[in-house]
Amino acid sequence: xxxxxxxxxxxxxxxxxxxxxxxxxxxxxxxxxxxxxxxxxxxxxxxxxxxxxxxxxxxxxxxxxxxxxxxxxxxxxxxxxxxxxxxxxxxxxxxxxxxxxxxxxxxxxx
Amino acid sequence: xxxxxxxxxxxxxxxxxxxxxxxxxxxxxxxxxxxxxxxxxxxxxxxxxxxxxxxxxxxxxxxxxxxxxxxxxxxxxxxxxxxxxxxxxxxxxxxxxxxxxxxxxxxxxxxxxx
Numbered sequence: 543x544x545x546x547x548x549x550x551x552x553x554x555x556x557x558x559x560x561x562x563x564x565x566x567x568x569x570x571x572x573x574x575x576x577x578x579x580x581x582x583x584x585x586x587x588x589x590x591x592x593x594x595x596x597x598x599x600x601x602x603x604x605x606x607x608x609x610x611x612x613x614x615x616x617x618x619x620x621x622x623x624x625x626x627x628x629x630x631x632x633x634x635x636x637x638x639x640x641x642x643x644x645x646x647x648x649x650x651x652x
Numbered sequence: 653x654x655x656x657x658x659x660x661x662x663x664x665x666x667x668x669x670x671x672x673x674x675x676x677x678x679x680x681x682x683x684x685x686x687x688x689x690x691x692x693x694x695x696x697x698x699x700x701x702x703x704x705x706x707x708x709x710x711x712x713x714x715x716x717x718x719x720x721x722x723x724x725x726x727x728x729x730x731x732x733x734x735x736x737x738x739x740x741x742x743x744x745x746x747x748x749x750x751x752x753x754x755x756x757x758x759x760x761x762x763x764x765x766x
Contacts, residue, residue, distance in 0.1 A: 585757030
């Protein structure tokens with residue numbers, strides 16, 4: 543139950559396209575769902591986050607869509623740029639702990 | 653504002669040797685975390701401190717790993733004896749409060765056990 547399943551493992555998108563990463567969870571007690579971005583050699587950094595009482599949150603080119611009944615949430619990157627090439631982790635908070643998915647390696651083709 | 657500082661950045665040791673990693677969190681952050689990130693996987697929480705007390709260490713292999721946070725500021729993670737499967741990046745992170753929405757990560761300490 544304390545898992546966050548993330549897909550795909552890797553993703554290649556053309557510059558200007560839409561990148562979509564999906565996550566699913568089981569534990570309905572999770573109360574906060576952040577996405578982290580990690581560049582090679584760096585630690586993860588918070589990108590955007592959502593609470594389960596909201597169905598969508600948008601910050602610039604990044605949007606989280608949240609489906610509480612399906613226990614799924616996704617990250618959409620609009621107008622994807624080469625600088626977005628990184629590893630993305632979905633996560634969920636429960637029992638004061640942040641649990642991470644396994645990550646998606648995103649590569650944006652120039 | 654200075655970020656989370658970690659050292660050393662890179663370490664190569666032989667199996668059965670010991671290693672220690674140091675972390676200095678963001679000033680004023682009460683909660684400190686140590687995560688293990690194996691190549692190709694997401695960070696896994698090893699231990700979480702609130703000030704200098706342990707909140708969660710359920711996934712810390714206590715037969716070989718130990719951690720302390722003296723005076724509620726800096727922290728040290730030790731591995732003794734190291735195994736090949738301990739090769740990973742050890743990420744220290746901190747947050748302002750226990751249920752803080754933002755966890756700030758350091759750049760990590762890369763450990764290779766040969």
